[in-house]
Amino acid sequence: MTRRRNGYLWLDIAAIAAWGFLFLKYWLTEKLYLLIHPNYFWLTIAAGFVLLGLALARAILVIRYPFAGTSGPHLSLFPPGWSRWILIATAIAGLLISPRAFASQTALERGISDSLTVTRVRPQAFRATVKPENRSIVDWTRTLTVYPEPDAYTGQSVSVKGFVVHSPETGPNYLLIARFIITCCAADAYPVSLPVKLPEGQRRDAYKPDSWQQVEGQMRTETLAGKRQLVIQATALSPVDEPKNPYDY
Amino acid sequence: MDLNRLNNAFTLFLSLLVEAMPFLLLGVIFSSVLLFFVEERSLLRWLPKNPLLGALAGSCIGFLFPVCECGNVPVARRLLMQGVPSPVAIGFLLAAPTINPIVFWATWIAFRDQPEVVFLRIAFSLTIATMIGWIFSTQSNLRPFLQPNVARAMPLWAGEPSDAPSLLRPGTYWLGASERGNRVTVADLQVASAASVSVVSKPLADKLYLLLENMMQELRELGGVLVLGSAIAATIQVFTPRDVVLSLGQGPVTSILAMMLLAAIVSICSTVDSFFALSFASTFTTGSLLAFLVFGPMIDLKAIGLMLSIFKPRAVFYLFMLAGQLVFLLSLFVNLYLS
Numbered sequence: 001m002t003r004r005r006n007g008y009l010w011l012d013i014a015a016i017a018a019w020g021f022l023f024l025k026y027w028l029t030e031k032l033y034l035l036i037h038p039n040y041f042w043l044t045i046a047a048g049f050v051l052l053g054l055a056l057a058r059a060i061l062v063i064r065y066p067f068a069g070t071s072g073p074h075l076s077l078f079p080p081g082w083s084r085w086i087l088i089a090t091a092i093a094g095l096l097i098s099p100r101a102f103a104s105q106t107a108l109e110r111g112i113s114d115s116l117t118v119t120r121v122r123p124q125a126f127r128a129t130v131k132p133e134n135r136s137i138v139d140w141t142r143t144l145t146v147y148p149e150p151d152a153y154t155g156q157s158v159s160v161k162g163f164v165v166h167s168p169e170t171g172p173n174y175l176l177i178a179r180f181i182i183t184c185c186a187a188d189a190y191p192v193s194l195p196v197k198l199p200e201g202q203r204r205d206a207y208k209p210d211s212w213q214q215v216e217g218q219m220r221t222e223t224l225a226g227k228r229q230l231v232i233q234a235t236a237l238s239p240v241d242e243p244k245n246p247y248d249y
Numbered sequence: 250m251d252l253n254r255l256n257n258a259f260t261l262f263l264s265l266l267v268e269a270m271p272f273l274l275l276g277v278i279f280s281s282v283l284l285f286f287v288e289e290r291s292l293l294r295w296l297p298k299n300p301l302l303g304a305l306a307g308s309c310i311g312f313l314f315p316v317c318e319c320g321n322v323p324v325a326r327r328l329l330m331q332g333v334p335s336p337v338a339i340g341f342l343l344a345a346p347t348i349n350p351i352v353f354w355a356t357w358i359a360f361r362d363q364p365e366v367v368f369l370r371i372a373f374s375l376t377i378a379t380m381i382g383w384i385f386s387t388q389s390n391l392r393p394f395l396q397p398n399v400a401r402a403m404p405l406w407a408g409e410p411s412d413a414p415s416l417l418r419p420g421t422y423w424l425g426a427s428e429r430g431n432r433v434t435v436a437d438l439q440v441a442s443a444a445s446v447s448v449v450s451k452p453l454a455d456k457l458y459l460l461l462e463n464m465m466q467e468l469r470e471l472g473g474v475l476v477l478g479s480a481i482a483a484t485i486q487v488f489t490p491r492d493v494v495l496s497l498g499q500g501p502v503t504s505i506l507a508m509m510l511l512a513a514i515v516s517i518c519s520t521v522d523s524f525f526a527l528s529f530a531s532t533f534t535t536g537s538l539l540a541f542l543v544f545g546p547m548i549d550l551k552a553i554g555l556m557l558s559i560f561k562p563r564a565v566f567y568l569f570m571l572a573g574q575l576v577f578l579l580s581l582f583v584n585l586y587l588s
Contacts, residue, residue, distance in 0.1 A: 047271035054464060083472065110531075183527075185524060185527075
C-alpha cells in the first residue's frame with residue numbers, strides 16, 4: 001500500500017517536473033515567441049524553474065521520509081488520480097509536438113482587415129515613423145486607423161515584410177501581405193494586412209499562401225472588393241525566411 | 250486542412266497554458282503560504298457586526314487570502330465553522346476568487362488595453378457578493394441551509410476532537426487520511442484548523458513540509474482542471490464556425506447568456522480566466538466578457554461540487570439564481586449604456 005502510494009507520489013513529481021521542463025524547453029528553443037508576448041516570458045521561465053524546484057524538493061523528501069503521510073483534501077471535479085494523468089499526458093504531448101505560428105487559414109477565419117475595428121483590442125503604442133518606407137504592416141494599419149483617407153498616402157514608398165494570404169475577394173493579380181498582432185498570448189492574435197497589386201503580368205499563384213515575402217512598391221488608391229482603399233503597387237517581391245518571432249505587437 | 254486546424258488548436262491550447270500556469274502557480278504558493286503562516290481567527294476580531302458592512306468586509310478578505318474559486322470553499326467552510334457571521338462568510342465565498350491581488354494583476358495584464366473591464370469586474374464582484382451576503386443575513390439561523398456535518402460543527406466543534414472524522418465523510422470530496430504514521434498531514438492540518446487548533450504555532454520544519462505537500466496537491470488538482478478548461482477554450486475557438494460565434498457574440502443579450510453558460514461549463518480558475526476571456530475579446534461584447542469574468546469565479550460546475558460540501562442543494566440553488574440574475578442585469582446595463 002505504501003509502495004503504491006509512493007508510486008503515485010513519484011508520478012506527481014514527474015508531472016510537475018515535466019511541466020517545468022516543457023516551459024524551459026520552449027524558452028531555450030525560442031518557441032515561446034510563437035505562444036506569448038515577450039513581456040511575459042519571464043513569468044513562464046520563472047514558473048519553469050519553480051516547478052522543477054518543487055519537484056526536486058518533493059523528491060528529496062520522498063527519498064528521505066518514504067513513509068510520510070500524503071493524503072489530504074481532494075478538491076476537484078475529477079475522480080482521484082485523473083488530474084496527474086491529464087498533466088503528464090499534456091506535458092508529453094507538448095514536448096513531442098512543436099507549436100506552429102498561425103498562418104493564412106487562421107487569418108482568413110479570424111477576419112483579416114486593414115483597420116483595427118472598434119471591438120478589437122486597441123494597439124499598444126502608436127509609433128509615428130517619419131519615413132513611410134520604414135513603416136511595418138502594423139505601423140501602416142495604425143496610421144490608417146488614425147487617418148483613414150487613402151489619398152493622403154498615395155505615392156509614398158512602401159517596404160513591408162509579411163506572409164502571403166490569398167483572399168477570395170480579390171482578383172488573381174492581387175494578394176494580401178499580412179502579420180498577426182498579439183497583446184498577451186496567441187489566443188488573442190488577430191491578423192492585419194495590406195492588399196498588394198502584383199507587378200504587371202504576374203499572378204498570385206507564383207506566391208504560395210503562408211510564404212514570407214518582402215514587398216517593395218508605392219501606395220495608391222483603388223477600389224477593391226467594393227471598397228475604396230489603399231493598395232501597394234508592388235515593384236518587387238522577394239522571398240524571405242519566416243522570422244524567429246512571426247508576430248508583431 | 251483539418252490537420253492544420255488541429256495544429257492551430259494545439260498551439261492555442263499551449264499558449265493559454267504557458268500564460269496561465271505561472272499565475273496558477275502563484276495562486277497556489279500564496280494560498281499555501283497564508284494557510285500556514287497567517288492566523289485567520291485573529292481576523293475575526295476586526296469584523297464589523299452590521300450585516301451589510303460585514304458582507305462588504307467578507308468580500309474584501311480575499312485581499313488577505315488570495316485564493317481562486319477552488320481555494321475559497323475550504324476557507325469559507327472553516328470560517329463558518331469558527332462562527333464567523335454568515336454574511337461575512339458568504340461575501341467571502343463569492344468575492345474572494347475575484348477580489349484579490351493576483352486576480353487583479355492577471356486581469357490587468359490580459360485587459361490592459363480595456364481598463365474598464367478590469368475595474369468593472371472588481372466593482373461588480375464586490376457589489377454582487379455584498380448584496381447576496383446581505384440577503385442571506387435575513388436568515389438568522391443558517392443551519393437549515395448547511396450540510397449536517399457543517400451545521401453540527403458550528404456550535405459543538407471546539408474541544409471535541411473525536412468529531413474530526415465527520416469532515417472526511419464520503420460525498421464531501423475529501424480523501425481519507427490513512428496510515429500516516431506519526432507525521433502530521435494536510436488532512437490533520439485541515440481538521441486542526443477547523444478545530445481551532447492553530448497550525449501557525451507548529452514547528453517551522455513541519456510547516457515547510459506541509460506547505461510543500463499542500464502546494465503539490467493544489468497544483469496537481471487545479472492544474473488538471475486548467476488543462477481541461479484550456480482544451481475546451483482552444484477547441485471552441487478553432488472549430489466553431491466563425492459566423493455562429495459572431496452572431497452570438499454581438500447580440501447584447503445572447504452574448505451575455507452564452508458567456509455565462511461558458512463560464513459555468515469550463516470552470517476555469519479565476520487567476521487565469523482573464524486570459525481565456527481575452528481570446529473572445531475581439532468577437533464578444535464587453536458586457537458579456539464581464540459576465541464571464543464576474544459569474545465564472547462565483548458559480549461554475551467545479552465550484553458547485555465544492556459548495557455542496559458546505560451547503561444543501563437548496564441554498565446552492567439560491568446562490569446560483571441570485572448571482573446569475575445580478576450578473577445578467579449588470580452586464581446588460583454595460584452593453585446597453587456603457588459601450
